Amino acid sequence: MYTKQQKELIFLLKNDSLPYVELSILPKDILIHKSTKMSFEHYQGGKEMRKQSKIFSLLAIALAFALVVAGCGGAKPAPAEPGSSDVIKIGIFEPLTGDNAAGGQMTLEGMELANKLYPEVLGKKVELVVVDNKSDKAEAANAVSRLIDNDKVSVILGSYSSGLSMAGGQIAKDKGVPVIGCSPTNPLVTLDNDYYFRVCFIDPFQGAVMANYAINELGITKAAIIKENGSDYSVGLARFFYNAFTEAGGEIVADIDYQKGDNDFTAQLGSINSAGPEVIFAPGDFGPSALLIKQAREMGIEVPFLGGDTWEVGEFLELGGAEVEGATYSSHFTADEPATEMTQTFLDAFKAEYPEQNPNAFAALGFDTYILALDAMTRAESAEPAAIKDALAQTTDFVGATGLITLDENGDATKSAVVNQVVDGAFTFKMIIEPK
Amino acid sequence: MEYSKLKKILTISSFFLLIALIYFAPNFLNDYAIRILNLSAIYVILAVSLNLTNGFTGLFSLGHAGFMSIGAYTTALLLMTEKTKIMNFYMYDIWPPLQGITLHLIPSLLMGGTLAAIFAVVIGAPTLKLRGDYLAIATLGFGEIIRVIFTNSHSITNGALGLKGIPGVTNLWWNWGIAALVILIVKNILDSSYGFAFKAIRDDEIAAESMGINIFKYKLMSFVISAFFAGIGGGLLAVLLSTIDPIMFRFVFTYQFLMIVVIGGLGSLTGSVISGIFITIMMEVLRFVEQPMNLGPIAIPGIPGMRMVIYSLILLFVILFYQKGIMGTNEFSWKWIIKKIGLGKFIKKEAAEQ
Missing domain, CATH: 3.40.50.2300 (Response regulator)
Structure with a gap:
């Protein structure tokens, strides 16, 4: 199928001793890179490899595409208005991966525990929508935006780390959905934001x-x-x-x-x-x-x-x-001296659910954000974000696992602090200090 | 029809298509989706500016987060009202001259970009004589130094407490408009003799020098332009997030954009744009894998971090099978698209006739 001259050239090509040739003389199905002496076999092998890699990359693209399609499909079902369907959605944004993952996980455990104990409010089932904010500010803002616009949650809980809370708080404020913070202690979080509340005391x-x-x-x-x-x-x-x-x-x-x-x-x-x-x-x-x-x-x-x-x-x-x-x-809390009856409830539930772990303050605060959200909904007799916000602002002497919580005009908790000490290798209760 | 004419028509019509898309976006997208689009525009700006040094000039710079933080803080402090500033600085008093200044978006952004560019001159002059890994280490160090300075200058940046309440004055028009402008400017620079000098330095420094290119001058130029746009990108990010703190701008933040640039292709603007949009949207779309799923009889509990696993897998595939990234060093061209949709013959004939 090749002319004599072409066969000669191919032979030379195979032996890697191709002299300068006019590339146009070569048969059209053999392509040689102008500057490299690539042997014929080598070239053929390369072609095989390329074919294979093309298949793989096509697979990769197909996979990515499938995921995108599935993702769009997965995100679609959303009820029209918050609180209007037969479930009440509570959004949670916490750092479950990244730098602050440990704190985020502990808090989430407390929230899930509370959800297990009190799965219903206003006669409807409560559904938790958990999104990870990757300990990243841009992600935290996206997460809150997603909870409000896609999942249409009534109220949002979170987040560990004040910086993440501030990034999410702005969106919640613009959209008018209340957020209850578990442990962001920086005073800036609730300043100039009527929709941010917290159950912890501040720095x-x-x-x-x-x-x-x-x-x-x-x-x-x-x-x-x-x-x-x-x-x-x-x-x-x-x-x-x-x-x-x-x-x-x-x-x-x-x-x-x-x-x-x-x-x-x-x-x-x-x-x-x-x-x-x-x-x-x-x-x-x-x-x-x-x-x-x-x-x-x-x-x-x-x-x-x-x-x-x-x-x-x-x-x-x-x-x-x-x-x-x-x-x-x-x-915020001590396991030795239960501050309220809710503390005891929390401790019993925690020990039953996570026998290997010691109850910690972050789980207790997470627990409190959830029950405070339910309490506000019960008082407001509504799952409308605006009504919940008004009810939250009037919280006085709410019985939580971390003590009696009263929210002041900024939305910060006024409550007693606990002083603990390490004694014999264990955290031991020392005293309670009341707010002035 | 002549090809050049066709190209013009296609370019103009796609420009109007973009305007129409931005105009109609709020009608069929919710705020969440629009937020993601805003974020992608900012990531595109940052990726394109990083690509200018790392992809086109061959300078492996890791100081991008530092330049972004300069832009972000400058923009934020110039945009915030006096009242918000007083609220923010509850622990340390704000530096008095800064307190009363409140500017509009454009001067704030330009100021942020300019300050970042000035810092780029200061840092670039001594370090751009270094090559390869050494430059990477020096710029990485610079980024960290900036962060530590910001952490400690309490009366200007509010230290570790960060700033809150930056007015959200941007929207899709601003973000995408600035992104388009940045792409246009960078594209024009790359097509000019400056751009050819950048690429020559990337391909072979010694050859470029022997051809009479002032290597240091062009390297510094590329570095400063890149820092300027990084500053603007940082400013837009601060406005979008409404809050910033120094911890945000750790060196890992640079890697996020380095990843976008590498996936898109070092040395391809098109690649940076595609992967900037793709990765930002993908990270949000992939959230569903972390939600609990009900597949009939099997219920899968949500596992946080799953989307990072998928992201890494996609990254692996790209690195294994597209070593040079999605686009390599190729750029978007109408010719390629026309060929792909089967009208190639038409153009070939045209070219042969000419």
């Missing part, structure tokens, strides 16, 4: 609680602060501790920062030690805090450590070991 209160505890209970006047300066939580708590402590006549002898991801705190602790404080306030994540306390003890710093609610996780004890003994922190 100023928590900072003040620990400052008062140090002055009144420990009888101390010289304190040092060490904080993670990239975390709104840590910075906020430290600032309000500072204000409350100095106002009550105390003196802050050192105020030092560390960065997210730091593992070695000896330099900071050294300068704190030389300032001679009687107590060290170290609000921050449980990981760095446990390491920090450990290193302080190794350096021979014996003064007590105070902290915030983030310490109350099992990993804090595991990481810190014997060194975190005596660490005192403020918390």
Whole structure:
């Protein structure tokens, strides 16, 4: 089928010794890259490979397409108006993956537990719509938008982390759907947003609680602060501790920062030690805090450590070991001294549902957001977002698992704080501090 | 009909189609879908600007999140009203000159872009003499430095607490209009002698230098233009989200756009646009796999993170079978489309006649 001249060329091509040729002389079904000496077999093999890879890529595209189609199909069914169908939808946006996944998961467990105990309101079944916000602000905003526009939820619960809550809160405000926050403690979350409420106390209160505890209970006047300066939580708590402590006549002898991801705190602790404080306030994540306390003890710093609610996780004890003994922190809740009858209900249910875990404050707060949402719907006798919002704003002395909750004009909870201490390797209840 | 004439008609009609789509979008899409479209436009801007350095000039820069944060903070602080600023700065007092300033969107965005570009000159001058991995490390470090500075300058950025209540003054018109403008400008730069110089530097630095191209000048130019658009993209993102904080702009944020650029094709504007839109929409559409599903007798509980698994699988497929991304270094062309729909012969004849 090839001419003699062409056969010769193919032979040369096979032996990789093709001299300069006019490419146009070659038979049309053989293509050679102009600059490379690709042998004939090689070329043929390449063609096979390309065919195969084409099939695979077609498959990949088909898969992606199928998913897209299925996704569009899946998202379609949505009732016309919130609360008008035979189920009442409550949306949940929590960080279930990413940096804040641990906190998000614990909170979600509490919400699901509450849903199991109280599956109905206003004679209708409650359906939870859970969306993940990936610990990402853009995703958090998308998630809330999806809950409101696609799922037509009556009320939204969430989210762990204040930054995520603020991103979602703006959309809820624009759309007029109320949100109940579980543990975003930054005051900015509810400021200038009538649709955001929360069941936790805020950073100023928590900072003040620990400052008062140090002055009144420990009888101390010289304190040092060490904080993670990239975390709104840590910075906020430290600032309000500072204000409350100095106002009550105390003196802050050192105020030092560390960065997210730091593992070695000896330099900071050294300068704190030389300032001679009687107590060290170290609000921050449980990981760095446990390491920090450990290193302080190794350096021979014996003064007590105070902290915030983030310490109350099992990993804090595991990481810190014997060194975190005596660490005192403020918390939302204690399992030792049930604040209300609802606390007992929560504890019993939690132990039955998750026997391997210790009941934690985040689950309790998640639990409270759900029952508060149901309570507001019952009081409003409606599942309309606007009616729920008005009912939520009037919440007074609501009996939750984390204590009696009253929402103030900003939508922030006024409630008692618990001070806990690590004793014999366990979180132990110390005292309750009432809001002023 | 002549091909060039046909091309003109097709381009103009697709332009009007885009306008019509944006105009009619609110009629058949809900706010959620429109929000995703807004986000895709912003991601397209950011991907196109990143592609200019990483794809067209061959500079492996990872400082994009840093430039975005400069743009985002500048735009946010210039747009916010005095009242919102006072509300935000409840812990530290705001730097007095900043308090009273409130500008409109365009000057705010331009200011954000310009500041990002100025920072790009400052950072680019010493680091662009580095190559490959070293440049990547230097720019990565720069992004982190910016973030740490923002975390610590309490009286300007409100530190770790972030800003809230940035007025949401943009809409589909703004986002897609700016996206189209950015694509147009970058396309024109790439088709000019500057663009050829960028590509020459990417393909072979030494050859480019020996041809008389001032490598440093062109690298810096590409870097600064890219930073300018990154600043504008960051500003638009801040307006869309209405809240920002420094943690948002960690270096992983850059990877998100690097991924879009790589999937679309390093060195293809079309690729960045396609994958920017595709990935943003896909991540939302894929949410259904995390919802509990009822397939008749089998009920599957929702597993958070499933869409990331699918996303990774798609990424794997692209990397395995399209090593150069969806578009490689090819660009969108009407010729290709006409050929694909079977009218190729018509054009070939035309070309042969000429």
